[in-house]
Amino acid sequence: MLIPFVAIIIGFLLLVYSADKFVEGAAVSAKYAGLPPLLIGMVIVGFGTSAPEMVVSAMAAFDGNPELAIGNGLGSNIVNISLILGLTAMLVPLSVHSNIVKKELPLLVLIVLLSGLLFWDGEFSQVDAIVLLAGFFLSIGWSVLSAYRSKGDTLESEFATELSGPLMPLNKALFWLIAGLVVLIISSRILVWGAVEIAHSLGVSDLIIGLTIVALGTSLPELAASIIAARKGEHDIAVGNIVGSNMFNILAVIGISGVIEPVQMLSSEVMSRDWPVMLLLTVALLLMAFGRNGQGRINRLEGGALLSAYFAYNGYLIYTVVAN
Template sequence: MSYIILVVGFILLIKGADLFVDGSASIAKKLGIPSVIVGLTIVSLGTSAPELAVSLISSLKGSNEIAIGNVVGSNLFNALIVLGITAIITPLLIDKITIKKDFLVNNLITILLFFLTFDSIIFSKSNLISRVDGIILLVLCIAYMVYLVVSAKKGNIKEDNNEVININIMQKVLFIIIGILGIIFGGKLVVDSATTIAYSLGMSEKLVGLTIVAMGTSLPELVTSVVAVLKGENEIALGNVLGSNTFNILLILGASAVITPIPVSQTLAVDFIVLIGVTLLLGFLIFFNKEKIKKLTRTEGLLLVAIYVAYTIYIVIRN
């Protein structure tokens, strides 16, 4: 029964996030906000909504290992599986100049999180993402969003208003309300059922967060990226992953830590190092060549998927 509840929870999370993004983006258009700004903010936050709901509810319930495992696991899933599968479907053409700054921010934020979490190595205290750490992450999240909006506005974007006239505001408000309810209720079902499954199978909450919950909450990113590459929107696929991974750390862990400081197991240091290594590997694959447009090939996509499979086998054995 717990497995059925888990699936129902994921469905509610994903559909809720979809309705939330649709409603919010439509109202933003009606208010004259350029779609590119909507994409950089509302859509990126919307695809991270399942992770946010699960992590916040986990923090409120004291299941902090699910919260931290969910974020680390989701970011690994996004970087390896989402990008890997999209590259296997069709090689990704990446404009290095366009994504350079976002890629750099994502790398720096990932490394910062490692040092905030495992500063016990220097200061001889327990591994903890404290409320102060959470506030730092949230402040950086706000700064990053402001930077995205300002950068987009500098592009002198002209918006096509042909579709705006037909937007039904009340319908979109209803979408937002239903979406939020779906995210909250679905998140609760996922946390409760995942915890029950963990205990019944002798799995740790940390392992469930790194695997089952991380994979389930990352489905919006996977679907979005696959649809994007099938439509020829290659940059959306990589931008979706980078944006989601950055918001996962800044917003989700930031908010979770402010609610309840998150103690982190020493063994998770390995998972953090793997995450940093994967982000550096992506940097090597994308930037260490002379071409202005990098093609992420099917072979490289297979490599990313293989790394994720090997990592998953390792953490299951470690449990």
């Protein structure tokens, strides 16, 4: 038990470090290539912060643990909204001004509903996974068009500010892009091994491990990014980072794992417990972001409610494990 636990700790530390370097290398390389700041922020950074979830879920699927991968995708979305946005809003109340973020939120709700439709029959086939991956490429295309059409959006100015500082040399950026990805893969492999070993030792399902330990660990890059952005006054980045990450988690993270290893019999708890929680939190975020008369704001009270939802959900998961 000790060795798998140490493997999880080492995996988490390397995962966070490599994800940060990978995103930095990718963003700087994209800027050298002449891409606009909004496109870099929405696609490159958004994709990069979801890289841990993607690699971990792919590794889990390759190892024959597809429910750990699905739990990671669903659990990361729950963590992102309840824990990360809840904690961020309690530290710094968030105002949502960006029209891009407000357009992405209804799209996120539709993506969540689509995933529920695909899970409804109790399995997750390769065809279902391909549908999600097709949606992923469509969302990338939509993001690219939005980046070129949405001139003057507050999200654009915030990303421009973030990318206005001195840049590392291109060769260094390319090194961290490649090295970050390699370490990301290695650390994900270590993390998945440790998580699966602990799950089997405790008699806990792969789904529960994916929803809790793995989801929390792979969401650490989003936690750091959102808190740092909020403290800088870049509220739309803080919220937009979560919205984009959640879209990628469903479409790409779960989609990739399903292509590699379909699930013939999905745990009934996915549709009776986990997916509804994700849907409710997503709808709650939509309502908060639009607010009254379009004045979106996530205040400390709402942040506390989101944070309470995180602890209540995880407390229930722990209770179900202990009770069984």
